[in-house]
Amino acid sequence: MDIVKIIGLTKKFGDFTAVENIDLTIKEGEIYGLLGPNGAGKSTIINMICGLITTTKGSIEILVDNKKNSNSAKRNIGVVPQDIAVYEDLTCYENVKFFASLYGIKGKELNKKVIEALEFVGLEGNAKSFPASFSGGMKRRLNIACAIAHTPKLLIMDEPTVGIDPQSRNHILESVVKLNKLGCTIIYTTHYMEEIEAISTMISIIDHGKVIVSGTKEELKAIVTDKNTVEVTVIDGKVIKEEQLKEIKGVTDVFVNENKIKIDSLKEINNLDKIILYFTDNSIPIRNIENKVPDLETVFLTLTGRKLRD
């Protein structure tokens, strides 16, 4: 079932086109990653989905046939904004309770949902504390709790890990996967390639307001490479006979750089065992062996000629 269907979405600010003719379909149960550098247009897309800004052109359908601004759709959407949008003078509990109350939840159910949300993000012990005393990571987690207390069907997370320590980042990423397993469809925007790679089931790479490519991570990687690369580190690279390595079935190129040997093979041929056998048969001790799989950074670099963090 399609949770979000975007057709021909365009947003212009004066002469500047922030988003241009985007088509996206997000299916129920997906963790849909929107990957792109800062200023690519990810947040503009999110803001249009949430109804915070109007569209210049195109249509957005949320939760099958509901219009993006209808109350029914809004009740089923949770948004974790890029900025930490909580009240410093309300306690952790009061913040979550206030935002959850706006979704029509009240009484005992409200209290139950607030506690559940705080437990989910690991802040149940800080319920009575004020966010002013929180670390960046704790504030980010509170930011998430405020978005999930009403148990939305669709959770939109806009760069939820900006500026936090690796431990908090891991906690948030684990939470995203956990939420998804509980039945929540997630749209996750970031410019951190590793995050998208770690959690997303579908990815769209966005640059200059356009979707460059969409697909699973395997599909995206397949676009940019037709070979497998193995990098073997040995004690002494001088003993390597490149010609012998090239005789292995599927090997197309061998590059020796001091003690590192980079071996390219045809993608469809699995010859890793034979490559390892070459080293053992010739009594060449292996210090390290690495299967060099192209990452999304490589995909982005290949498609745009720029690095993600440029």
Added chain:
Amino acid sequence: MNIISIIIKEVKHSFRDRKSMVMMILFPIALIVVLSAAFSSIFTSSIDIGTPKVLYNIEGEGTTSENFKNAFIDKGKEFKIKFTKMNDIDDSKKKLISKEYDAIIEMKSNNKIEFYKSGQEDLKAGVVESILSTYVQEFNVIMDISKVNPSIINSLLGDKKTNYSTITSLNKAVQPSSLDYYTIAEIALIIMYAGMTGLFGIASEKNSRTRDRILISPVKKYEFLIGKTIGGVIGTILQIAIVILFSKYVLHANWGNDIFTVLIIFISQIIMAISIGVGLGFIFKNENVANGVLNFMIPVMVFLGGSYMSVDTFGSKTFQAITYLSPVRWVNRSIFDVIYNNNYSKVPYAIMINIIIAVVFLAISSLLFRKENV
């Protein structure tokens, strides 16, 4: 339900914001205390001349001298005059010259009263002389009546009433003391500063992105606007209530007999002040500019309103007319009229002006909010 959630949140903000609490509660109390003490003399309508000290002697005996003793000397305390019986007239005159006493009253055996005072310019002696003169005139009137109808002399002399004169003045109504004046005036002043609550209530939600978060939820824009405004109004009412209770029960300021009407006027002013703040928050995208405008508007309005000093008798007729351009002037004047003159004629105007201004600013806010690309 959404509006109530926003209102409750706003009230919590009001009471957790230390700056707002100091500004809205401690600051007006300090202003009331300081200004009422500093300008107390301007509002005083009586002068305390102290206690005149008078030496006296009554030589004669009989009804007249007895009446003089009972109706004048013994009643001295009521006039704050200290009478001391003298023994020797010469010694007493020396005490008078040395300013130890202010006056000497001697009733001779023939019922003739002689009055000595220390000097022409002695105010205390003058007061005693004046009261004595009034007593003597009344006594003479009684004597004249008794000549016509001797049977009533005893009842006239036996009359315990000591109202020698009735003070009639054009300024008969009770006037506010400086404390009474500045209690009302400073509360009216600080209510105008509640406009800041309205302004920063809108600006802070925008800056902290919490407004976006609220509008992403099923909250309508009008619910947000109404919730913010009513929340600001209730928060300010509660803060001002603390100031009112403090002024009434600790400072003992006069709130008159109809505090309900006074509160209604103040509440209408709070609605106006918050609405102005909210409106400026939408009119000016930059909160610093809005704050600057508010900080210019408020001092002008409160000055014309008489919150720094009374403007009732200040300036020309033109200036007096200009003062009524300020809604604060209507608030102050209508409240003073209610408390001190039992006059309600300005109350509906004051409330109407406040509400009309509030409606105008809220309408502007609503229009601009709707147009915003949010």
